[in-house]
Amino acid sequence: MRLADLVTPALLADADLLDGNLRAMGAALPGARLRPHVKAHKSTALAKRQAALGHRSFTCATVREMEGMAAVGLSDDLLLANEVLDARRLGALDARVTVAVDSPETIEAAAAGGVREVLVDVNVGLPRCGCAPEAAGKIADLARRRGLSVRGVMGYEGHLMGVEDRAKRTDATAEAMALLARAHADVGGDVVSAGGTGTYDVNSVASEIQAGSYALMDTAYAKLGLPFRQALCVLARVISVGPAWAVADAGLKALGMDHGNPAIDAASVWFCSDEHVTFAAREAPPVGAHVRVWPGHVDPTVAYHERIWLVRGDEVVGELPVDLRGW
């Protein structure tokens, strides 16, 4: 199959760039040093490639992701790096399941749902989930009293992922991780789970890094000068040409928009509508031309699509079903 045979909009991953990204990360963080986050790609087929490179433990953001991973046998060590208040579906999985807890309520939910292992989620500066570092020991005690095995701590420095200056990112990550290390001293256990694509090589405290975006990348991460290439784009087709603009058939329902407009090579993107992107190109494309639209944020982009087509040049060489969507 050729690119021109695809129904547009179509989510594409460059097969060689994806492979290069997976290998580069596998070399930097081999085996269990990386706990790939599946939320970025939501594809068990892609997770299987990560597993084939030696990463057998995975990070998930939703119960549905946990279920999907367990269903295909990627079940050695699945972490739900998020709090839940109903853990019954997790407790029913045929997999090693660990869930994040940061409160008496989430501990109770884990235990009541039949989950046996937890990480204490620690707030390291991002105003989101996680207990205060100084409360982590008490949360761990509470979990153990409830019969749960506490494997360690996690703390996501998500507020630092986008700091473009590497030295600043390094220093700020060290500060955030000092909080996590303090909590870890109180909690115990083998696991210190943290990090992401933006800090994978500057986080020296984490025992495992939860990166996910590195595999496919997006325009936001591309600004950081990381050794991962933008492998993901949305293929669109020019369906109309105006006096000073062109319109292609990829819009708000094909692109995560929280990081702003997508990019188109040698063009200025004006705006997106539900099914359109209006842009001004240096050389106006004809009606029918294919254009590559580079999303600002990989995760919510992938979540709109049923599959990622693997391409090499103009040839479609494979398909990765996006089978972990929903909740």
Place this chain on the structure above:
Amino acid sequence: MRLADLVTPALLADADLLDGNLRAMGAALPGARLRPHVKAHKSTALAKRQAALGHRSFTCATVREMEGMAAVGLSDDLLLANEVLDARRLGALDARVTVAVDSPETIEAAAAGGVREVLVDVNVGLPRCGCAPEAAGKIADLARRRGLSVRGVMGYEGHLMGVEDRAKRTDATAEAMALLARAHADVGGDVVSAGGTGTYDVNSVASEIQAGSYALMDTAYAKLGLPFRQALCVLARVISVGPAWAVADAGLKALGMDHGNPAIDAASVWFCSDEHVTFAAREAPPVGAHVRVWPGHVDPTVAYHERIWLVRGDEVVGELPVDLRGW
């Protein structure tokens, strides 16, 4: 089933408000005066309710939407209000199919794909699809020469939907529709298809209005003082509480973000992550509390979900599958 039984995030529609919105529009624009746009709700079950109120002609934005509507027998008069370069799937439908054309290429695609009827899409000010008003007659001639039946014109004044001042919206719509009327004079045919929820009652030129958002509404349309109520929200659950904020489990993959952050009653929304919304509430909710998250833009929000739950108070009274997603 009760609200508390739903897996969160869950897309909810207030059954009575939805019903009221459908009836209010049905009274204002009865029967074929409204050609409901299914792109806003992507649900044939909801479209069936619109049909039951007398609207038997529908607007779609994608080929998949056209296929889904035809598959459930809502096939009397389906308009794809968008340009396509491969119309073969349209030509194969067991339905009355009309497609928008604005160029020789899209005319050729319609004819080659086996579509028999078209509307000439006219640009009325939004920099997107549509030929120049003065070119519409030539496009119609070309279509007729290619053996297509030209039913009339369409022109979407999408750039005016959000003009909050009603008088300004009215005047600007009249100006835009003067362009469409001029094109219509050159093109001929019975159909002048235009408008949307923001202009449904100020557009006096269109023979039919393509509104869709009115059924469910969002925070953007809520600013216009229309007689439609916000029926759609995302039910989320507070999974963590910080020193000055709370975190609920609805994020970027449950909400269209192009119109900015969603709203939460009596709270200030700080930011959304993939699976979280961080907010500061006037009265901090406890872990486990349910909150309603009001999306900024209905269309890309619905496209993330598998179903809309119909609710009345705390009771779940029905379900509308979102079965028109994808392309």
